[in-house]
Amino acid sequence: LTGPYNDEVPIPTEGRTGAWFERELVESKRELEVRLEKSITELCFPVGYFSDETLERCKHAGYQRVWASYPGNLSKDYVQPRCLCQELSAFEVKCVLNGGMNPLANRYLKMHKMNG
Numbered sequence: 001l002t003g004p005y006n007d008e009v010p011i012p013t014e015g016r017t018g019a020w021f022e023r024e025l026v027e028s029k030r031e032l033e034v035r036l037e038k039s040i041t042e043l044c045f046p047v048g049y050f051s052d053e054t055l056e057r058c059k060h061a062g063y064q065r066v067w068a069s070y071p072g073n074l075s076k077d078y079v080q081p082r083c084l085c086q087e088l089s090a091f092e093v094k095c096v097l098n099g100g101m102n103p104l105a106n107r108y109l110k111m112h113k114m115n116g
Contacts, residue, residue, distance in 0.1 A: 018057070025061040042067065044082070050113060055079065070109045071096065081109075 025043075032040045041064040045054075048069025055078065058066050065080055072081035083096050 018053070021054075022057045022061065025057055025063075029061055029063070041065065045069070048082075050079070052113075068109075068113075070111070072109075073099065 029040045029043075041062075043058055043063045043065075044067040048067075050066070050068055055066065059078070065078060067080045067082050069083075070081050071083045074080060085093050085096060088096065
């Protein structure tokens, strides 16, 4: 998505339509492909939140895989987990890499998948 969106600057959704969101997905993908001269096939959700509607719009925009913020193992699923490790200790990172967060995966998935 275009813009400086992150934890401190949330994506502005108030008054935005589904058409706006889909256009944003398609145009940002196209812009990156032109600038990088590479095919963009994956998307990482800002802050990791998503909904069923979001997933459908991402598929329609041409993304082959998306990444969210919940722990787990990589799979062939459309939505892939990712664990943010920037604030973890070396021991915690080692635990994550060895599957230590897997028991919490379903809990985090429910936290990050929004209704809609």
